[in-house]
Amino acid sequence: MDLMHAIKNRRSIRRLKAEPVNNDLVDTVLEAGRWAPSWANTQCWRFVVVRDALMRGKVAETISPGNPATDAIRNAPVTIVVCGELGRSGYKKGAPTTDKGDWYMFDTALATQNMMLTAYSLGLGTVAIGSFDASKVAELLGVPSNVRVVLLLPLGYPVEEPTPPRRKELSEIVSYDRY
Amino acid sequence: MDLMHAIKNRRSIRRLKAEPVNNDLVDTVLEAGRWAPSWANTQCWRFVVVRDALMRGKVAETISPGNPATDAIRNAPVTIVVCGELGRSGYKKGAPTTDKGDWYMFDTALATQNMMLTAYSLGLGTVAIGSFDASKVAELLGVPSNVRVVLLLPLGYPVEEPTPPRRKELSEIVSYDRY
DSSP states (O other): OBHHHHHHHOOBOOOBOOOOOOHHHHHHHHHHHHTSOOGGGOOOEEEEEEOOHHHHHHHHTTBOTTOTTHHHHHHSSEEEEEEEETTTTTEETTEEOSTTOOOHHHHHHHHHHHHHHHHHHTTOEEOOBOOBOHHHHHHHHTOOTTEEEEEEEEEEOBSOOOOOOOOOOHHHHEEESOO | OBHHHHHHHOOBOOOBOOOOOOHHHHHHHHHHHHTSOOGGGOOOEEEEEEOOHHHHHHHHTTBOTTOTTHHHHHHSSEEEEEEEETTTTTEETTEEOSTTOOOHHHHHHHHHHHHHHHHHHTTOEEOOBOOBOHHHHHHHHTOOTTEEEEEEEEEEOBSOOOOOOOOOOHHHHEEESOO
16 A cells, blocks of 8 residues: 555554454464564563453453543454553663663654554554553553553454544644754 | 655764755645644644754764754754743643653654654655753743653654664564563
8 A cells, every 4th residue: 555645544443353363364463563663673562462251341441431442452352452662672781871761652652653554554543542541451461560561452343434533734743943 | 755765764963065945845844743643632742943054063063962962953954942831731620640740751652753754755764863962952942931841853764774683583572461
């Protein structure tokens, strides 16, 4: 699929089918994440692919009440749990080098965007879910303390084709030579 | 350009030509950033397009000593300074909703990945520079205190075609149903 087509037409899909997703497609999505750039090539991202329905149900329960994406985790056959290893991205010789501290949120997002675009190009829907109890998911999946659970990314065939939410105009987000 | 081709073949380019880059191409890159998804569609990203050579020189001086990307800022005709407005992404009714606090790093990275892929598809090189004095750049560009300077993204025609740095195998970054 054409890159710009994917960038402009990918939507967040909260209604996903239970229809199985072939392992090869999941691997293609993970492969796209793998090829993201990262701080000094540290590649702090880790992906836990949750297929087990019982575990998906437990993970869905950690989502903040009222979040319409909860059913996406329950229904879709796969959820990729995006994690970031702490103390790698943004560090040099064990110490953070910028005012942002750990850059694991930045690097996991670079990988996530590759995965969301690729899912769309394969006819799959995703929605990035950040509002959930990350420490509870870490406990459920046995994520070690030096790794942070960042995002839930359910993956499945879309039921809906939502219209794009309004984007700010370029003039609202771009300036030249000064802010 | 094909999405997966862009994902797999984009490289960080630190040697960029001084050759001018057409405004339309810069706008296409910015447009790609604009279409990224974001927390509750908050779109906290702001892009300052620095073309002025004197300003580029000052911005280059804020980069950590020894960073090979410094010359990229000096040489390339354009640097996009990626900023994030604080207190939007990851918040609900003014309060952070997750253990990560502000998600501006995550959302600006989603937009950045769109821009880096699009730059590559247009024949342009970029390198994401995070290691620099962000408060100094904020001062130079007049960035207000509720907005954080995140990244320097020089944009120009590439001199080099680097080989890809080693990526971890999928088996090193992926697990199933448990971490």
